Amino acid sequence: MLRVGLTGGIGAGKSTVANRLAEHGALLVDSDRIAREVVEPGTEGLARLVGEFGPGILAADGSLDRPVLAAKAFADDESRRRLNAIVHPLVGARTGELMAAAKPDAIVVHDIPLLVENGLATAYHLVVVVDAPVEVRVRRLVSARGMAEEDARARIRAQASAEQRRAVADVWLDNGGAEDAVLAEVDALWADRLVPFEANVRLRRPRPPMSPKIAAYDLTWPAQAERVLARVRAVAGEPARRADHIGSTAIPGLPAKDVLDLQLTVSTLDDANTLRELLSDAGFPRLEGDWCDDAQDGGEPWPKCLHVGADPKRPVNLHVRSVETPAWRLALLFRDFLRANPDERDDYRDVKLRLAEAHAADGTVEAYADEKQEWVNAAFGRAEKWAAATGWTP
Numbered sequence: 001m002l003r004v005g006l007t008g009g010i011g012a013g014k015s016t017v018a019n020r021l022a023e024h025g026a027l028l029v030d031s032d033r034i035a036r037e038v039v040e041p042g043t044e045g046l047a048r049l050v051g052e053f054g055p056g057i058l059a060a061d062g063s064l065d066r067p068v069l070a071a072k073a074f075a076d077d078e079s080r081r082r083l084n085a086i087v088h089p090l091v092g093a094r095t096g097e098l099m100a101a102a103k104p105d106a107i108v109v110h111d112i113p114l115l116v117e118n119g120l121a122t123a124y125h126l127v128v129v130v131d132a133p134v135e136v137r138v139r140r141l142v143s144a145r146g147m148a149e150e151d152a153r154a155r156i157r158a159q160a161s162a163e164q165r166r167a168v169a170d171v172w173l174d175n176g177g178a179e180d181a182v183l184a185e186v187d188a189l190w191a192d193r194l195v196p197f198e199a200n201v202r203l204r205r206p207r208p209p210m211s212p213k214i215a216a217y218d219l220t221w222p223a224q225a226e227r228v229l230a231r232v233r234a235v236a237g238e239p240a241r242r243a244d245h246i247g248s249t250a251i252p253g254l255p256a257k258d259v260l261d262l263q264l265t266v267s268t269l270d271d272a273n274t275l276r277e278l279l280s281d282a283g284f285p286r287l288e289g290d291w292c293d294d295a296q297d298g299g300e301p302w303p304k305c306l307h308v309g310a311d312p313k314r315p316v317n318l319h320v321r322s323v324e325t326p327a328w329r330l331a332l333l334f335r336d337f338l339r340a341n342p343d344e345r346d347d348y349r350d351v352k353l354r355l356a357e358a359h360a361a362d363g364t365v366e367a368y369a370d371e372k373q374e375w376v377n378a379a380f381g382r383a384e385k386w387a388a389a390t391g392w393t394p
């Protein structure tokens, strides 16, 4: 099952996007709808709301008078907190039931307005944010929904900012223009990313191998890595000693293959094996026959378990290493050494570019990697000296 979190501010176009994904075959879980169901007449939810806010929130027929409660909830933060404290746990429990009932090959799209506000980004394989400028949203809510302008603005004030949503967005859909434009993006997202991503997770299949093509340094790599690391930390839980961005994409200014290398450090190889299924389910299938399996037979002196991101559009290598071996420390040392020594970084850059060009014709990654390793091995000697001189510790 692939879990997609779909969020955006009020009036940005979540429902428009969600409905299109449902037409393609996604299973929709709609938080606004669940939030209505859990306060229908006769529910524990409605009884608790009346206990908290008084019978004045009921309409003549005994149902919730939504405009009356909305006026309280969006007028002051404290009332909204009291409302959320009652409704959100009920919505969360029902959401869990619906998710658990989904078929193993489902692509579940969770339409959830308060994903960012409630800190839920790491619960999904992918977070999709729909956005439009505030003034556009206000105009749409007033004209298409008949909302009073001040009510629309009060709700926007009660929600996360575009910047806060950007920080968790794996996919950013700009819906400030024509509806057709965003729908075309949604169609491509479905076909090129969500469908293969779901199959990769279910079949424990990594994305296809990368070509050795070197890309210019991308200023967004650190933020992208941070998003994936947050997910890895949340999934790994207690066995995780630390999780870091390593490799070439972690060195500002260094051109690199567009693959994020991440390192999850655990206490023992047994911990790494415990995490095997959890990480695979979370979108990082473990490669079969890697060093981790060899290590079980004592065949590999510096074992690691290599998990590979299943997202076809965001290549990730997740190296799971135990503190029992030196490799985890060396990965961090090499990164920090290159970050602190621009001359070394530039030397490394030249080696990479030369080798990439030399191997562009044969298209193999192996020869490229072997030759690059020679430079890296020599650099480790210099890095250790630098560490001793500066007092560096991981």
Ligand SMILES: CC(C)(COP(=O)(O)OP(=O)(O)OC[C@H]1O[C@@H](n2cnc3c(N)ncnc32)[C@H](O)[C@@H]1O)[C@@H](O)C(=O)NCCC(=O)NCCS
Pocket: 009, 010, 011, 031, 032, 035, 066, 067, 069, 070, 073, 080, 083, 084, 087, 088, 091, 112, 113, 114, 155, 158, 159
């Ligand atoms: C206050 C209520 C009664 C107003 O009902 P109304 O029919 O006018 O709005 P509706 O529920 O359809 O929500 C419309 C939009 O308002 C925004 N919104 C709703 N509740 C909240 C909230 N607590 N905080 C911030 N924005 C909210 C969302 O963008 C949502 O998509 C209702 O929104 C409610 O019970 N809210 C609390 C539950 C909740 O947080 N729902 C949102 C997702 S779980």
Ligand SMILES: Nc1ncnc2c1ncn2[C@@H]1O[C@H](COP(=O)(O)OP(=O)(O)OP(=O)(O)O)[C@@H](O)[C@H]1O
Pocket: 008, 009, 010, 011, 012, 013, 014, 015, 016, 017, 032, 113, 140, 141, 144, 145, 175, 176, 177, 178, 179, 180, 182
């Ligand atoms: N690109 C667009 N151009 C014009 N109108 C649009 C566009 N996208 C959505 N709309 C309209 O704007 C309104 C808000 O869109 P939609 O209901 O999809 O937003 P939403 O984010 O789901 O809102 P809510 O947070 O209230 O659930 C709707 O009336 C919708 O038809």
